[in-house]
Amino acid sequence: MNKLQSLLFATALAASQLSVTAQQSATWNPNLPGGKYKNPVINADYSDPDVCRVGEDYYMTSSSFACFPGLQILHSTDLVNWKIIGAALVDDYPVLPKFQGTDLDWHKRIQHGNYVWAPAIRHHDGWFYIYWGDPDQGLFMTKTQDPRGTWTKPVCVKEGKGMIDCCPLWDDNGKAYLSHGCAGSRAGVKSILFVAPMSQDGTTVTGPSRIVYDGHEDQPTIEGTKFYKRNGYYYIMSPAGGVKYGWQVIMRSRDPFGPYEEYVGLAQGKTQVNGPHQGAWVDTPSGEDWFLHFQDKHAYGRVVHLQPARWVDDWLVIGDDSDGDGCGDPVAQWKKPALKASEDVQPQENDEFDSTALGLQWQFEGPFSHYWYFCDAKKSKLRLYGIQQPETFSNLSDMQNTLLQKFPAENFTVTSKLKFIPNDQNKKRGEQAGFIIKGLDYAAIKFATTSEGCFMRLVKCKDAMKGGKEVTEVELPMSLIEQEKPYTQRYAVDDIPQPRHATPDIYVRTVVKSAGVANSITSTAQFLYSLDGKKYKKLGEPFQVKEGKWIGAKVGFFNCRSTVSNDAAFLDVDWIRFSR
Known part of the structure; x- marks a missing residue:
């Protein structure tokens, strides 16, 4: 990278980090005309x-x-x-x-x-x-x-x-x-x-x-x-x-x-x-x-x-x-209170993953390792590494490395562009990654490797935190495409690095809708996918969303494997965007 490229990249990175700290929401705005506001002022799960x-x-x-x-x-x-x-x-x-x-x-x-x-x-x-x-x-x-x-x-x-x-x-x-x-x-x-x-x-x-x-x-x-x-x-x-x-x-x-x-x-x-x-x-x-x-x-x-x-x-x-x-x-x-005027912002939602640090809206399901992810600001993507499942693994609710953020409103659409890159040496060993809504029950668009190949599945799990069994509702075969050859092949004498194979870019989406009010409120999520980001196809039936243990349902990503290995699958996420 020459000096000009380095300067432009550093400038873009600084701007991206600034934008993460002040973001207008496309899903909820408590500000009303005439100096008024509406409740809730934060339509997301900030308990107690x-x-x-x-x-x-x-x-x-x-x-x-x-x-x-x-x-x-x-x-x-x-x-x-x-x-x-x-x-x-x-x-x-x-x-x-x-x-x-x-x-x-x-x-x-x-x-x-x-x-x-x-x-x-x-x-x-x-x-x-x-x-x-x-x-x-x-x-x-x-x-x-x-x-x-x-x-x-x-x-x-x-x-x-x-x-x-x-x-x-x-x-x-x-x-x-x-x-x-x-x-x-x-x-x-x-x-x-x-x-x-x-x-x-x-x-x-x-x-x-x-x-x-x-x-x-x-x-x-x-x-x-x-x-x-x-x-x-x-x-x-x-x-x-x-x-x-x-x-x-x-x-x-x-x-x-x-x-x-x-x-x-x-x-x-x-x-x-x-x-x-x-x-x-x-x-x-x-x-x-x-x-x-x-x-x-x-x-x-x-x-x-x-x-x-x-x-x-x-x-x-x-x-x-x-x-x-x-x-x-x-x-x-x-x-509104008689206070200094503020820009119209809500807690961060969208993420272009163009920063060297995770956006402040993201949380793992427990204390975490920085080995679990890479914020690749140069390529503007987030890479999640496949983490080994615990010995007591029963379903995805057991994985602390699930990366999630809060629902930002009652009714919203969230879309993400991602790619699943399995380890070619691990094809038969149960690597799985994808896009998830997680609470006491969960549903996910899961990419999984098996002895028969790679599949995209819509999976659901009831009573997940009590050891419930995950069920596959839809399964579609996925073709894997050879990635660009490592440029370092020209320097290698032995153990020549080989390109991995990956799914094409997949656009995953869920549309979340509410019904009822107060203690009668319910939530459903319809999952969809697209290969071009324009035409989306529904996956399965709507999912009945449930809250988590003392928290609201969340949306995000996961990547895990079932066996010991010194390397595993990647889930590369280009961006995630919310809209009404």
Whole structure:
């Protein structure tokens, strides 16, 4: 490459990396004319969102469970338009010594639904802190001075089983506290909230967790604590009533350890927003108050809503309290916050794979190896390498190297151009790669090598995480084409490199559609393919999309093999694009 080519490539690469950080969505736009917005402000699965304000900037994180990079960080200046700017957990996750080598260790098995539950993000004394509950290990913390940069190695602040949904509070008297809930599935009890004293540096609790509230009678399944102090009151804001049907509780006390009064500040009312709860109270520099929370849309995950809020007699009333009963209803649209104008953006979706790093929207199904993929910016493609299946492999839900991103809306079309390049020495050894929608069930366009040749299949699997059997619904033979001869053949004396054989370029597509609203919402996906990118043919019947373990369904790519080998198939992906 000459100097001019190098300069042009570097310029194009820098531009591509910039475009990844600010992307208009073709599938969802919460901005309305006349300075208004509509909900959800993020129509994608950012479960259990928490937000903090630093000056004129807002930073969000959310539950990432066992998806990595985890604890994605989003940024906004107007609370309506958000983009991903980084992640606090990258490619590793702490496993305490007593759990190493057990079924809770990601080195041993995939961890669907475990690890990172309901985080809290706070800014204190020049540092950003994120706390989260791991329901099997305890309460953890990481911090940074730059939310776009590297975060510290996680610290276990309090070890113990069943503790979740923690939030720090640094008091104005120099003391610090940590609130949390508990998971009935691990602790054997739920619907109770705790507060523990914490060291000023936030690295450890300094005393036992004390129960400060019992919600068994009036606030069943209360959890998701967010801890604040205002006007001399300590506030714990928590969801109750369950993920799909619950409401938002506001509690206050003059003492961090109680006793606490309670108040319901937001509920579904007569709207179609089921379970409007668990989120963050924030204010603006001009003194406005707002509340961000999730709504569980089943297969689509937990999407983010923005509600106006106001303080009445030191109680936070959220949403539109048009009937004056003190409990607000979720708004479908509203006037935007009085904040600095923002470009119209949503979390990244499309990817041309013209950067040397993965787009920030992508996550693997667990802590990952950088040996699994190559971002080939020079050729503008992503190459996924075939990874050996675990000994306990039953179906694709067992593969941590599946690369996925969230559904961006209820109704959308996603198309990708790709090519499957099997290892010529491995034709009979079960190499398989392709394009997948993955949740508790999955469906995929799979390219597979067998003793009879290479095939493109539409496969489906019900109850995949419980070991369900994958079924082939459609199977089409694929011709393999010899690739360009390696130019290094002219230099080789022995062991001359040979070209591989590959499928032609295949355009794969799925059209996702929703039906129903609130807790009656459902989702289907119709898979299609094309050999020229113009005429598409349907593959099989529509797939009934299901959510994953505490997360929404996702879409992306996979590549794996069944045998030990020092090389395997490639899945080369040119691009992925979303549209309505």
